[in-house]
Amino acid sequence: MKPSQWQQRIQGEWVGRPSLFDATGTWQGYEDIRRSSIFEDGTTTYVMDGGLTGGGPLAGRFRLGAPFAFGVVDSDADRLYTGPDFHGSGRPYGAFVDAHYYGPGWQVGLNTWNQTIGDTQVYSSLLSQGPAIVGCFNGLYTRDAALVDEWLAAETTNGPVPYILPTKAAGAYSGVCEVYGADQKPRGTLDVSIEVEPVDLLRARHRMTLGEPYTTEVRRDGFRSFYEGPQVWGNAQAYGRASYPVLHLGGARRVHGREFMMDAAPGMGAGSMLAVVYEVFAGNRLDEVIHGVLTWSSS
Known part of the structure; x- marks a missing residue:
């Protein structure tokens, strides 16, 4: 029995130092993690070893006295997490997986997004108590053993940095993204761009091209952003370098x-490098998943 395509994509040991944020977006500390998945005799086991540095008021909840380990029913459809340390499931869309599960040790639900770009993973876990977000882990992982020391140093320096777009220079983040249907089948590629025209230090006009062009004015308030029409309405919450609109x-x-x-x-x-994932819903049904990397160019 061979491992799934996703399992083959993520094989090896991944090392990172994701940052921990509270529900307001305030940085709290680091999670030092080495994680790997072992496929043997048709069975997959995940192992996560590390520890929490800092954590503030969240330290008591997210510090444990032993490594995580949990079984996985390996599949490119629904990947099932069978405990004892995590229970739930994940679903891959090419190089991206969206997972929903519960961690008894942390006593939180997790929505984990892992976007694999070569030997780099863009990782985040939104941590919830019922429907309420209580915190977020996010950061970059590498599986290139030669980069580990400098990688961890960079994550220590950059992990707490708040998400922000250019406030005085006009330009655009643009790139070619992969598109997958809700059925996990590839639909091809899509040119995606976010054109930014600053109005002042806290507001900018955006022209977002996601299949169709949409214009909106975005107002930033600390870790929060507000999209105030005329064609896009909504908001976003940032945790460090990642914003969740x-x-x-x-x-x-x-x-x-x-x-x-x-x-x-x-x-x-x-x-200048923005890793993006967009889950697009038609009504209340997931229609497609778009992911890739956008790069900045000034206009």
Whole structure:
């Protein structure tokens, strides 16, 4: 029995230092993690070893005294997490997986998004108590053993950096993204762009091309953003380098997304590489999943 395509894609040991944020987006600490999945005799087991540094008021909830381990029913359809440390399921869409599960040790539900780009994974877990978000882990992982030391140093420096787009320069983040239907079958590629025209230090006009062009004015308030029409309405919450928008595009089209500034660093500037995932809903039904990397160019 061979492992699934997703299992083959993520084989090896992944090392990262994702940051922990509370529900407001305030940085709290780091989670030092080495994780790997072992496929033997048709059975897959995930192992996660590490520890929590800092954590503030969340430390008591997210610090444990032993590594995580849990079984996985390996599949390119629904991947089932069978415990003892995580229970739930995940579904791959090419190089991206959307997983929903429960962690008894942390006593939270998790919605984990993993976007694999070569030897890099763009990772986030939104942590919930019922419907309420109580925190978020996110960061970049590598499986290139030669990069581990400098990677962890960079994640230590960059993990707490807040998400921000350029505030004085006009330009666009653009790239070619992969598209998958709700049935997980590839639909081809799509040119995606976010044109940014700053109005002042807290507002900008955006022209977002996601199959069709949409214009909106975006207002930033700390870790929160507000999309205030005329064609896109919604809001977003940022946790460090990642912003999570929920956008209404008119009619019954709705987008739940993650925009992760991969090269964000301390200082007065914005990054140039934006890893994006957009789950597009038609009414209340998932229609397609779009993911890829957008790069900045000034106009």
